[in-house]
Each structure stands twice: as C-alpha cells, then as structure tokens.
Amino acid sequence: MNFDRFYEKDVAITGIGQSEVGRPSQKTASQLTADACLEAIRDAGLNPTDIDGIACWPGDHNNAGDSFSPIGSHAAATMLGLKVNWYGGGYEGPGPLAGIINGAMAIATGLCRHVLVFRTITESSARLVSKSASALTNKTQGRDGSYMWRWYTPFNVYSAINLIAIFAQRHFHEYGTTSEQLAQIALTCRANAALNPKAVFRDPMTLGDYMSSRMISTPLRMFDCDVHCDASTAIVLSRSDIARDQPNPPIRIEAIGSALNVPYSWDQLPLTEMATRGVGEMMWARTDLTPEDVDTAQLYDGFSILTLIWLENLGFCERGEGGRFIEGGARISREGTLPINTNGGQLSGGRTHGLGYVHEACSQLWKRAGQRQLKKADIAVAAAGGGPLGGSLLLVRD
Amino acid sequence: MSAEAKFARKLPQLTAENTPFWQGGRDGHLLIYKCRSCSDLFHPPQPVCPSCQGMDVSSEPVSGRGRVVSFTINHQAWAPGLVVPFVIAIVELVEQTGLRFLSNIVNCDPDDVLIGMEVVVVFEQIEDVWLPLFEAAQ
Ligand SMILES: [Zn+2]
Numbered sequence: 001m002n003f004d005r006f007y008e009k010d011v012a013i014t015g016i017g018q019s020e021v022g023r024p025s026q027k028t029a030s031q032l033t034a035d036a037c038l039e040a041i042r043d044a045g046l047n048p049t050d051i052d053g054i055a056c057w058p059g060d061h062n063n064a065g066d067s068f069s070p071i072g073s074h075a076a077a078t079m080l081g082l083k084v085n086w087y088g089g090g091y092e093g094p095g096p097l098a099g100i101i102n103g104a105m106a107i108a109t110g111l112c113r114h115v116l117v118f119r120t121i122t123e124s125s126a127r128l129v130s131k132s133a134s135a136l137t138n139k140t141q142g143r144d145g146s147y148m149w150r151w152y153t154p155f156n157v158y159s160a161i162n163l164i165a166i167f168a169q170r171h172f173h174e175y176g177t178t179s180e181q182l183a184q185i186a187l188t189c190r191a192n193a194a195l196n197p198k199a200v201f202r203d204p205m206t207l208g209d210y211m212s213s214r215m216i217s218t219p220l221r222m223f224d225c226d227v228h229c230d231a232s233t234a235i236v237l238s239r240s241d242i243a244r245d246q247p248n249p250p251i252r253i254e255a256i257g258s259a260l261n262v263p264y265s266w267d268q269l270p271l272t273e274m275a276t277r278g279v280g281e282m283m284w285a286r287t288d289l290t291p292e293d294v295d296t297a298q299l300y301d302g303f304s305i306l307t308l309i310w311l312e313n314l315g316f317c318e319r320g321e322g323g324r325f326i327e328g329g330a331r332i333s334r335e336g337t338l339p340i341n342t343n344g345g346q347l348s349g350g351r352t353h354g355l356g357y358v359h360e361a362c363s364q365l366w367k368r369a370g371q372r373q374l375k376k377a378d379i380a381v382a383a384a385g386g387g388p389l390g391g392s393l394l395l396v397r398d
Numbered sequence: 399m400s401a402e403a404k405f406a407r408k409l410p411q412l413t414a415e416n417t418p419f420w421q422g423g424r425d426g427h428l429l430i431y432k433c434r435s436c437s438d439l440f441h442p443p444q445p446v447c448p449s450c451q452g453m454d455v456s457s458e459p460v461s462g463r464g465r466v467v468s469f470t471i472n473h474q475a476w477a478p479g480l481v482v483p484f485v486i487a488i489v490e491l492v493e494q495t496g497l498r499f500l501s502n503i504v505n506c507d508p509d510d511v512l513i514g515m516e517v518v519v520v521f522e523q524i525e526d527v528w529l530p531l532f533e534a535a536q
Contacts, residue, residue, distance in 0.1 A: 135476060137408045145411035151442060153408040154529055155486055155502050158476035162486050165470035166500075173468065173513045217486075218471040263448075267488050267500040268441075271468055 006286045007108035012243040012250035013395065014114075015044025015236035016362045021198045021350045024124040025230035029070035030079060032232040033120045037080060040234035045247040046114060051236075052085045053112030055103035056119055057096055057354065059089025067126030067133055068353075069119075071232075076118060086111040094258035094279070095385025096300070096354020097393060101258050103237050113239045119355040120232035127228055135159065148265060161225060161303060163266040164386060165217035168305040170271040172219055177308070177323030179219055183210040184329040185304035185340075186223045186347050192334065193344025195372035200227045200350040224304040229350035233359050250398050251365055257283030257383070257392035264388045272320075274306075275390035276313035279383070283392050284315060291315040294394075295377045296364055297338055298357035300384040301345040310383050311340075314392065334374060342372050357382040358393065365397040405479030409527050415443040418457035423521030423528025427459040430497070439494045462519030463535060464489040467498055471508045483508045489517055489532050505533040 017039025019025070019032040027035070041048055060072030073089040076082075086106045094101055096119065103115035126133040135158045136149050144150040149157075157163060171177050187210060193199035205223065213222040243250035261278030262269040269275065284290070291314065299310040308322035316338055317325035326332050332340045343349045343360040350356070361380035363369045369377075383392035412420055419442075422429035431443045435452030439460065447455055469487035485503040490496070503511050504520065517532035 132476065137477070143409050143411040145413075150410045152500055154410050154527070155500055155531075156407060156472070156476075156480065156484065157486060157500070158480075159474070161474075162470055162472055163500075165472075166468045166486065166488055169470055169513070170468035214473075216472075216474045218473070220470075265442075267498065271488070 008104050008253040008256045010240050011104040011107045011237055011253045012240045013235055013362055014238040014243045014246045014248055014250060015040045016359050017043055017234040018359055019232040021229050021231040023200050023229045024128060029120050029122045033071045033076055033118060036232035036234040037116055037118050040236045044236035048080050048082055051082050051114050051116045053103060053106050053115035054082060054084050054087045055099040055115055055117045056089045057093055057098040058091035061091045067122045070122050071120040094391030095389035097384050097391035100235060101256055101391055104253050107237055107239050113242055115237040118232060118234040119353060121353050122230045123228040124230045161217045161220055164303045164305060165220045167271045168219050174272060175320040181323035181327050182304055183207055184326040185307045186210055188329050188332050189341050189345040189347040192342050192372060193348035196343045196349060199344040199348055200229055201348045226302050226346035226351040231350060231352045233352050233355035235355060235358055248366060251362055252396045252398055253393060254396045255283045255286040255394040266387045269388055273313055274309060275388050276310055279390045279392050280314040283394055287394055293379050294381050295379050296342060296374055297340050297381045298361045299340055301341055301347045302386055306386040339374055354384045357384055361395055407524060419443055420527045428462040428519045428530050429457040430460045431455050432458050439497050441499050460491055460493050464491040464517055466513055466515045466517060468513055469511050485511050502531045504531045
C-alpha cells in the first residue's frame with residue numbers, strides 16, 4: 001500500500017532516562033520507574049506538568065504487578081502526578097517498541113504534545129524468589145487456556161528459548177549458519193559491555209568461553225540468552241515543531257516498522273523470518289534512506305539468533321547471509337561498517353527489554369556514549385521483538 | 399516418590415473448537431480442521447477458514463504422517479522430574495504444505511532426530527487429553 005504522508009516524521013525524541021541496572025536492584029519497581037521517568041523529563045527540558053501523554057509496553061497487563069512488567073501507565077501517571085490527554089499500554093502491539101510507536105501516533109494525530117514512554121522490569125529480583133518465575137507454564141493456573149502458549153506448554157515448552165532454538169536450527173539447516181558465526185553476537189555485545197559502566201556482565205568473553213557455555217536448547221547455549229536485570233528506561237517524545245525549542249537536538253522518527261504480516265504464533269510463522277520481514281519492508285517503504293545510510297543498529301538480542309534475523313530482514317545483509325555477515329565479528333564491531341548493540345545489548349548489558357535499544361541509539365546520536373561513543377553516529381535503527389512480536393524505528397538526529 | 403513420578407505435563411484447556419484435536423487420539427485419529435469451501439486444512443482449530451474466510455469448517459482425520467521442519471533438543475531441567483534431554487519439533491503433515499504444529503519426537507535417541515525426517519503420530523493419553531506426539535516412521 002502506498003501512503004502520501006508519513007506522520008511519524010512529525011515526532012521527535014527529546015529526552016531519555018534510565019534507572020540503575022541492577023542484578024538485582026535494591027530499589028522497588030516504582031522507584032526505578034520514577035528515576036527513569038524524571039530523568040527523561042528533565043533531559044527533555046520539560047517539567048512533569050508539560051507531559052500530556054504516557055505510554056508503555058506491555059504495561060501492567062495482568063493487573064498483577066508481575067516482574068515482566070510491574071508498572072503500567074495508570075500507576076506511573078498517578079505516581080508522577082501527571083495530567084494527560086492520552087494514555088495507553090497493553091501487550092497487543094508491535095513488540096517492545098509499541099509504547100513509542102503508539103505514543104508517536106498520539107502526538108502525530110494531535111491528541112497530545114509530549115509523551116512519556118517507559119518500560120520497567122524486575123525479573124532479576126523475581127528470580128531470586130523463584131527460578132521459574134517467568135516459565136511459560138506459570139503464565140496460567142491449572143490448564144493452559146492462553147491464546148498461544150496452550151499449543152506449546154503441553155509439549156514441555158517452558159521457555160521462549162525452546163521456540164527460538166527451533167528457528168535457529170532451521171536457519172543453520174537452510175543457510176549453513178554455524179555456532180561459531182552466531183557466537184559473534186554474544187562476543188560483540190560483551191566487548192561493548194566492557195565500555196558501559198552500567199552493563200551487567202563486563203568481563204571479557206572468548207569464543208572458547210562461548211562454545212563451552214552450557215547447552216540449553218540446541219543449538220542455543222547459555223551465552224545466547226540475555227541476562228535478567230531490574231531496571232526502568234524512559235523516552236520522551238515531542239511534537240517536532242515544539243522539539244526545536246527543547247535543549248537536545250531533536251531525534252526525528254524518520255520511519256516506523258510495525259507490520260504483522262504473519263500469523264501471531266510461534267509455530268505457524270516463517271521460521272527464519274518471523275515477523276521481522278514485514279516490519280523491515282514497511283519501515284524502508286516510509287523513507288528515502290536505505291540500510292547503507294545507517295551508522296549503528298541496536299537490534300533485539302533476547303536471544304542471539306534474533307539479532308541475526310533482524311540484520312537480514314532489516315536489509316543490512318541478504319536473507320540467509322547473516323552468519324557470513326557477522327563471521328569474525330569485524331563488521332558489527334565498534335570499528336565496523338555497522339556497529340550493533342553498543343551498550344552490550346541485553347546479552348551483556350541487561351534485559352531492559354526494548355527501550356534499552358532506543359536509549360542507546362539516542363545516547364550515540366547525541367554523542368553522550370562516553371568511552372563507547374562511535375565516531376560517526378547520525379542515523380540509527382532500533383528494533384525489538386522475536387517470533388510474532390516485532391517493531392522498528394529509524395532515527396535521525398536533525 | 400521418585401522425581402519422575404512428580405512430573406506432570408501442563409495440559410490444555412479444552413474448548414468446543416480444540417476438543418477434536420486433543421481427543422481424536424481416543425479413536426486413534428489425528429483430527430485437523432478442513433474448510434469445505436476451499437478444501438484447505440488449517441491449524442490451530444477455529445471457526446473461520448483463514449484462507450477464504452469460509453465458515454463451513456469441521457475437523458476430519460488425516461494420516462498422522464509428516465516430516466520434521468525443525469527441532470531442538472532441550473537440555474535444561476525446567477521443572478522437577480522433567481526428564482532431559484528431549485526433543486521439541488515442528489512437524490509438517492504430509493497432507494498439505496505449511497500444515498504444521500509443535501510437538502515432541504519420542505521413542506528415539508534425541509541425537510537421531512534430523513530435519514526432514516519422516517515421522518508418524520503416536521498418542522499419549524493424560525486424563526482427557528490425547529497428546530499427538532511423533533516417532534520415526536518405519
Ligand atoms: Zn477456505
């Protein structure tokens with residue numbers, strides 16, 4: 001479908017904030033959320049009274065304050081004393097970036113001017129109490145009546161790793177991708193984490209360390225999995241014409257990818273593409289820029305293979321060529337043609353789950369990334385999600 | 399009580415639409431929904447054909463034969479008594495390209511499972527559910 005106007009370009013990121021990244025944190029979910037949100041609002045040059053919209057993903061979707069998403073828009077808006085024209089949350093959306101995508105649409109359609117988007121997660125604390133806190137089998141009590149998980153839990157699928165390992169195995173089979181190639185995602189993230197004081201794991205990792213890490217679900221090992229943490233991340237979106245008067249150079253949302261062209265399912269979708277193909281095609285159809293213009297990509301690494309699939313389907317290499325593209329790690333390193341996950345990603349930086357990628361993209365575009373600052377960083381991509389969840393942003397510093 | 403004895407699979411909630419799939423094994427049949435309008439088989443069960451939106455749909459027996467599209471050998475003991483390693487696979491049924499679901503490959507050494515391997519359904523009854531699992535075809 002052709003569109004003659006792309007409303008996301010009327011919206012800019014004007015501030016970012018992030019709490020401490022604890023494993024675990026001694027702070028409560030509310031404290032972490034307040035730290036991140038107030039920092040982002042200040043960074044945008046605003047007061048809480050200026051914020052007239054709030055969004056998050058997935059929000060307090062079970063009304064249970066569970067560790068995957070303990071704080072929703074209702075709780076955060078109330079805690080911060082916000083008076084908003086528009087607010088939203090909820091799981092059903094284009095993955096962990098849904099809060100930003102929804103918030104941008106609310107601004108573009110004139111419902112509000114400044115939207116606070118946040119994401120809080122306390123999975124590290126939760127796992128101290130129960131190792132199986134996030135098991136898929138614990139999402140339902142008694143028999144599984146959930147829309148999707150009920151097709152997997154009876155077959156002893158306890159973790160998303162089992163589903164994503166099936167995607168990885170198919171990628172290995174179809175395209176000859178190897179564990180040594182895939183290792184470069186984890187090794188690159190770890191090397192970057194060494195330069196990020198907030199990263200959870202910063203000690204050097206070698207290929208040998210990766211290959212000898214425990215096999216969880218073939219072909220995925222322990223070091224293919226991200227690391228739980230307690231953290232909150234916040235982003236302030238502003239209408240572009242107002243953003244020009246705020247302190248940070250506005251970071252324009254040049255294009256959004258939010259398509260879902262495949263069944264919302266983990267076993268009915270194309271195994272080596274997931275939802276990412278449609279997301280990438282949509283995003284590039286809404287801009288004159290191309291993948292070659294991108295200086296850095298912050299790509300979801302809940303599991304390493306997902307980053308590789310994003311690389312392919314966002315057009316940074318040919319489909320099926322991801323293994324060869326990352327081989328040796330040079331291309332995706334800080335010195336390479338496409339540095340990825342420059343804060344250590346979720347694999348080593350911590351599973352902030354979604355907004356961490358946007359926070360890092362903005363840090364790089366605003367030249368605030370300290371030791372890990374890239375020489376050239378004017379245009380960035382952030383993408384998040386796995387399986388049927390997926391969304392992407394093309395970000396340009398004006 | 400042994401560790402194994404304590405382990406119980408999570409079972410699905412039965413609904414009017416999915417009961418044929420979960421209970422077909424009682425009569426030894428794998429039951430899959432079929433659209434009378436366009437003849438497509440589809441899964442999961444639902445009252446509307448996802449291809450043509452026809453509503454004249456009902457379940458019917460298929461051969462139970464298929465191929466492994468992809469799989470993983472799970473090594474992590476996620477729950478007390480869960481015996482590892484075991485195989486989780488996506489199996490495509492021979493009746494139609496793309497007609498597939500997730501299951502386990504059983505009655506073989508996990509290391510013997512391959513993509514493309516021919517498999518046949520075998521049912522494991524737990525309470526009122528007959529889980530359609532797969533084993534290597536002879
Ligand atoms: Zn039909």
